[in-house]
Amino acid sequence: MKYNAAFNPSGGAAIVGLGMTEMTREYSYSATGLAGIAVKRALDDAGLKKEDIDGLFINAGVTNAISTPLQTSLGFRDLKLLNHMNAAGSTAGQMVQFASLAIQAGMASHVVCVFADDPLKPGTSAGAAYGGTSNRSTGMASLPASYGFFSGANTSYALAARRHMGLYGTTQDQLGAIAVSTRAWATMNPAAMQQKPMTLDDYHGSRWIVEPFHLLDCTLVSNGAVAVIVTASDRARDLKQPPVYIAGMGQGHPGNPRQAGYENEVNTGARIARDTAYSMAGVGPDDIDIRELYDCYTYTTLVTLEDYGFCEKGEGGAFVEDGKLGPGGSHPTNTGGGQLSGYYMWGMTPVSEAVIQTRGQGGERQVQTRDHVLVSTQGGILDWHSTLILSPNADAGTRN
Template identity: 65%
Template structure:
């Protein structure tokens, strides 16, 4: 028997702003734009929106991030649900989950979930937008040993994780590169994507080291912009403007980061826990998934996430991706908009937005023919936080 909440709610609106090096808008400006676009997409009136969930990106930590003030900028004075949430890159999927539960509880009708960020500054590198985030104060104590050893930011953490995977399982640079190449192939067909020139494995290898074993092209973009989605009941979704994107499964898994105690989740992530819940609720398994939209802050994240969802065995993610099955025409179309590596970096909204497009069948040139079940994942911290959704165009 199907889970009671399977198909009970649906994503009914999507708004994606222009992305990239756009300097004349604040995070809040971007957020308002995305919400306006999502409302127009859904066919609702603004007055019908009665829930608002907000996620600021890195500017939530470094300053200038979108805040609860967004409610006032949007002129939404009758909200029945409001929060500013942060579990890093897992937040987008989580916002949809909490919206679904609140709708089921009868608290609220239409919840807009928005992510906005604007860390890029004119004349400063993308790395500066993130690499500087961790060193505003001098390091202290045990946690400070990382910075004291010259460890700066997520690039270092993911390089350490990837190196461990390579040592344990023989994962190769070619295999990581296969992820970058496949995603770029998809991005060439995505008008929202920042990087649309085709990429060869040779070009991948030639890109400079950032933190070895990660090349520049193993690392995600940094983008200014915003994405919003609207969650409504499945029943209402059937009468709305867009093809409904029903929420079949919801899951989370959070190993955290107690690395000083020896539990750094380098090669087994929260996706393992989330997989049981999300597939359990949806009543499906990895073999049923048609399209994957996986959080891809680094190429390595895709490899380890595929393993943890059971698409292949632990340690076999490298050979699994090497044959090009993630790319156009492959047997497991993955990150079909180009992902965070080639399209845009909106934390968990990157995979979620493309999942909505594919589930609706609105992917145009890049639309995957069979899209009955789509997995969208979010990952945050250094593989510390994870949340995911299984989406379907079918009510049940």
């Protein structure tokens, strides 16, 4: 029998299921197949049946290989809620947010949010998958290639990092400190793709991708899928796993028409999203125990820490330099190895590790104090941002 959804705007919602495929650099299943495997694992994890699901949100990765037809591929019948969402890397957080809102409005009861991507195909490099030299534009948009502007995302994020270095004196050692602390967490995560310990010397010794980024400033690229299931808080308490309550959420999209006065590269959408999320959860940066931050590059972690108010604008470099983000540090951050050393499932990387930590299922890498876990998901070139604040406590947040 289906759980009966009812209009309940103050009841809150929770994440009750998490399913992940193996994260690989080898092609196994297509994005559709990977999505199906992750969804099945999320259902089993939650103790739910496929028939319980009445909502499906889909986020495709760079290959854009899945969309609303995934419903049919996975045989979901009579859904009350369906959409393919796309605000790039920030979408994972947004799917969970819209699922939570729809559930509280009585539109659906159990919503699957899934991300899947298969950029690594036989004979295709990660660089080619993420916009190498193909697809010449015309007109003024064809100018960048004439200058040798290739490796799009790497180059654009490197420009953002250099802007921060130029304005605030942020150093290469400080970016390296983030690579090192993130890898230290990955050594304790069996699902991480890079588990070998790394030193600052290793960091400096890794080849340039686009200066100021070394190889070890940049995320891995992975084939895989992650699914989570969202339901109402009162229903969550009847299910198999410890509920992960959604205490706060927010979004921030600063815009960047390449004009004077727009500084989203150093003042990201997190500055907008955080106020909504902190206010909803009734907390501030001092109340956050664990940070799971979108870290496509080391710099993304640095600027995101500033924008959530863990330190002042421009002081991110000095803040991270002493290793406080790493195991045993005062500000545990990206505790599964993030995207840098763990796996690159866009916004589902921070969401998945946050669910694991909030439940207390992090094993060797579990952070003991976990009342408030911050999730940041980030899209474009620091263009789009969404925030979740998760908690194992039913009374976390002002809405519960």
